[in-house]
Structures are given as C-alpha cells and as structure tokens.
Amino acid sequence: MGFDPDWLALRAGFDTAARATALEARLAHHVAGRHDIRVVDLGAGTGAGLVHLAPRLGAQLRQSWCLVERDPVLIAAGRARLAVQPEAADVAVNWLEADLAAADLAPVLEGADLVHFTALIDLAGRAWLEDLAGALARAGAPVLGALTWDGRMVWDPAAATDADAVAGFARHQRRDKGLGGPALGPDAAPYFAGALRRHGFEVTLARSDWVVGPDHPAMHQAMVDGVAGALVDLVDGGEAPAGLVANFRAGRAAAGPGRLVVGHLDLLGIPPSLA
Numbered sequence: 001m002g003f004d005p006d007w008l009a010l011r012a013g014f015d016t017a018a019r020a021t022a023l024e025a026r027l028a029h030h031v032a033g034r035h036d037i038r039v040v041d042l043g044a045g046t047g048a049g050l051v052h053l054a055p056r057l058g059a060q061l062r063q064s065w066c067l068v069e070r071d072p073v074l075i076a077a078g079r080a081r082l083a084v085q086p087e088a089a090d091v092a093v094n095w096l097e098a099d100l101a102a103a104d105l106a107p108v109l110e111g112a113d114l115v116h117f118t119a120l121i122d123l124a125g126r127a128w129l130e131d132l133a134g135a136l137a138r139a140g141a142p143v144l145g146a147l148t149w150d151g152r153m154v155w156d157p158a159a160a161t162d163a164d165a166v167a168g169f170a171r172h173q174r175r176d177k178g179l180g181g182p183a184l185g186p187d188a189a190p191y192f193a194g195a196l197r198r199h200g201f202e203v204t205l206a207r208s209d210w211v212v213g214p215d216h217p218a219m220h221q222a223m224v225d226g227v228a229g230a231l232v233d234l235v236d237g238g239e240a241p242a243g244l245v246a247n248f249r250a251g252r253a254a255a256g257p258g259r260l261v262v263g264h265l266d267l268l269g270i271p272p273s274l275a
Contacts, residue, residue, distance in 0.1 A: 003045060003071075003074070003119075005046060005073065005074060005077045007222065008045050008046055008048065008074075009046075010218060010219060010222055011210075011219070012048050014210045014211075014212065014219065015048065015052070015118065015119075015146070015147055015210075016052055017210075017211070018147065018208040018209055018210050018211075018264060019052065019146050019147070019208050019266060020146075020206035020207065020208045020266035022206060023144065023204060023206055023266050023267075023268040024053065024056050024144070026204070026268060027057070027114070027142060027144055027268060028056060028057055030142060030270065030274055031057055031058065031061065031113070031114070032058065034061060034113075035060075035061070035062060036061065036062040036063070036064070037057065037061050037062070037063055037064070037114060038064045038065075038066070038111055038112055038113045038114075039053075039054075039057075039063060039064070039065045039066070039112070039113065039114045039115075039116055040065075040066045040068060040108065040109055040112040040114070040116070040141075041065060041066065041115075041116045041117065042068050042100060042108075042116070042117040042120060043068065043069065043070075043100060043117055043118070043119075043120040044067035044068055044069045044074075044078065044095075045069060045074050045078065045118070046074050046077045046078035046081050047067055047078040047081055047082045047085070047088070047093075048118065049116050049117070049118050049146070050065050050067065050082065050087070050088060050091065050093070051081075051082075051087045051088065052087075053116060053144070054087050054088065054091050055087050062090075062092075063090070063091045063092070064091070064092040064094070065091055065092070065093050065094070066094050066095075066096055066112075067093065067094070067095050067096065068096045068098050068100065068103075068108060069095065069096075069097065069098075070097065070098060070099040070100065072097060075095050075097060078095065079095065096108070100128075100179060101128070101178055101179045105131055105132060105135035106135050106138060106139075108135075109135050109136065109139040109141065110139065111139075112139050112141045113141060113142075114141055114142050114143075114144065115136060115139070115141050115142070115143045116144050116145070116146075117143075117144075117145050117146070118145075118146045118147050119146070119147045119148065119149075120145070120148075121145060121148050121184075121188040121189065121192050122148045122149045122173060122183060122184065122185050122186065122188040122189070123173075123177040123178075123179050123183050123188075124177070124179040124180050124183060124184065124188060125176070125179065125180035125181030125182055125183055125184065126180070126181070126184065126191065127180050127181060128179050128180025128181070129180070129184070129188065129191060129192045129195055130195050131180070132192070132195075133192065133195035133196050133198070133199055133201075134199065136196065136199070136201075136269065136271070137196075137199035137200070137201070137271065140271050140273050140274075141271065142268070142269060142270050142271060142274060143196070143201075143268070143269040144266070144267070144268055144269075145189075145192070145266065145267040145268075145269075146208060146264075146266045146267075147208055147264045147266065148188055148189040148192075148264055148265050148266075148267065149173070149185070149186055149263065149264055150186050150189060150207075150263040150264060150265045151166075151170055151185070151186030151187075151263065152209070152261065152262065152263025153166045153169070153223075153227075153260070153261075153262050153263070154261045154263075155252070155255065155258060155259070155260050156258050156259045156260075156261075157255045157256065157258050158255065159248075159251030159252055159254065159255040160247075160251055161244065161247045161248045161251045162248075162251065162252075164244060164248075165227050165228075165231060165244065165248040166227070168227075168230065168231050168234050168239075168240050168244065169226075169227045169230045169231070170185055170186055171234065171239065172230035172231075172233060172234060173185030173186065173230075175233075189205060189265040189267055190205070190265075192267065193205055193267060193269075196269040199271075200271070200272035200275075201269040201271055201272065201275075202269070202270040202272075202275040203267065203269045203270075204267070204268045205265050205266070205267055206265065206266050206268075207263065207264070207265060207266075208264040208265065208266040209261050209262060209263050209264055210260070210261065210262040210264065211259070211261055212257075212259065212260040212261075212262070213259055214256070214257045214258055214259065216257075217257055219260075220257040220260060223260060223262070224248075224249065224252050228245050228248060228249055231244050231245045231248060232245055
C-alpha cells in the first residue's frame with residue numbers, strides 16, 4: 001500500500017474540487033468556540049489534508065496536526081511542501097512515521113480532537129476498520145474521511161471495454177493492500193459508517209466525485225494507466241482474459257479523453273458525546 005508523490009500532486013486539485021464542503025462546514029460548527037485543536041491525519045501522504053482542511057476549520061483555532069505516514073519519501077516531500085505552504089504557516093506540525101497496519105491505533109489517536117483521512121479506508125479490511133471505529137469511540141473524537149472510492153468510474157464517450165475494465169479494477173481493489181486483510185474497496189465507506197454507528201456515532205455520507213474534463217489529459221492518462229496496471233495483475237493471475245488490457249487501452253484511445261467521473265464518498269462521524 002502506498003502512493004507516488006507525483007500522483008498525489010496530480011490528483012490534489014481534483015481532490016479539493018470534489019470534497020463535500022457541507023460536511024466540512026458541519027465539522028467547523030462542531031469545533032467553533034474552541035481555542036485549540038489537535039488533529040490526527042491518518043495516511044497523511046505529503047500533507048494535502050492539512051493544506052485543505054486547516055483553513056476551513058477556522059482562523060481563530062490554534063491547530064496542532066499529527067501527520068501519520070509510513071513512507072519516508074512522502075514524509076520528506078511533505079516536510080518540504082509544508083515549509084513553504086501558507087496554509088501551514090500557523091499550524092504546529094508533527095510527523096509520525098508509522099505503519100497503520102501494524103500500529104496500535106489507541107496511542108496514535110490519544111488526545112485527538114479530530115481524526116482525518118483521505119483515500120484510505122477503501123484499502124483496508126473489515127478487521128482494521130472495526131479496530132479504527134473502536135479506537136475512535138474510545139478517543140471520543142469526530143472523524144472526517146474524504147474521497148473513498150465507491151465503485152463508479154464513468155467515461156463519456158464510453159468505450160465497449162470500460163465496464164469490464166472497471167469491474168476488474170474493483171476486483172483488484174478488494175485484494176489485500178497491506179491494511180488488515182482483503183480490502184473492502186468500493187464497499188468500505190458504507191461498511192465503516194455502519195461500524196461507527198454501532199459505537200453510537202452520528203454518521204453522514206456525501207458524494208465527492210472527481211470530474212475530469214477533456215482539458216486534463218495528464219489525469220485522463222493516469223487513470224487509464226492505473227486501471228490498466230490493475231488489469232495486468234489480474235491477467236497475470238489468470239483472473240481476466242489476456243486481451244483485456246490491450247482492448248481497454250485501444251478503446252479509450254479511440255474514444256478520446258472526453259469527460260470522466262470517478263465516484264467517491266466523504267464521511268463525517270460525530271461521537272455521541274458531541275452529537
């Protein structure tokens with residue numbers, strides 16, 4: 001499980017445009033009136049979550065962020081990024097290098113007033129999500145989770161092989177990604193919402209779709225390459241026909257970039273003590 005810094009930079013603008021602002025506004029309401037807040041960001045990458053969310057929580061808040069990331073390359077890139085990022089100028093930042101698959105979540109979340117993650121839980125298995133829900137309940141902290149893939153990926157114009165390719169990508173997403181067994185992939189957001197509700201959380205899900213227009217060829221190519229890479233793994237494992245990858249690439253090349261919608265869900269969970 002991991003992401004390339006170039007991919008994180010490419011997707012950043014689409015993430016910002018997609019995020020469910022109504023959930024962020026509700027979260028800001030819950031922390032309004034506080035003087036300080038400690039945020040734990042799980043799987044923080046290069047710090048994009050801080051850059052996006054810190055200014056939206058309110059300028060009056062004294063914010064301390066713990067950015068939890070296992071990849072030292074991403075941590076180094078994040079340190080360099082945040083050093084020159086105006087959104088981070090008044091935020092106390094601490095990086096914690098930790099593998100979330102192996103870490104005890106309780107001490108990671110200790111003292112958290114808010115827990116945040118982006119594009120994380122669709123890589124996780126049921127047991128890890130149950131552990132995370134339990135740790136959040138014990139911490140009594142709200143959680144804002146952004147951009148969990150929900151299984152939708154729709155090109156317009158479509159190509160004949162799109163449906164088979166997306167179905168194969170979804171199967172690949174359900175493989176073990178190194179975070180607690182076979183990942184739930186597109187089922188992760190509703191499953192995690194249910195786990196939180198079993199702990200008494202008030203949970204809201206909202207769509208946060210990427211919309212990629214024809215004026216973003218690099219993102220279109222990255223998406224085609226990402227799907228094709230997953231299909232290669234399936235073909236190599238005998239789980240998909242040998243011609244699927246080439247047919248998918250050929251179909252997308254013939255159809256042109258057009259418009260692509262990638263479906264995501266954002267999640268806001270408010271613990272019973274704050275609901």
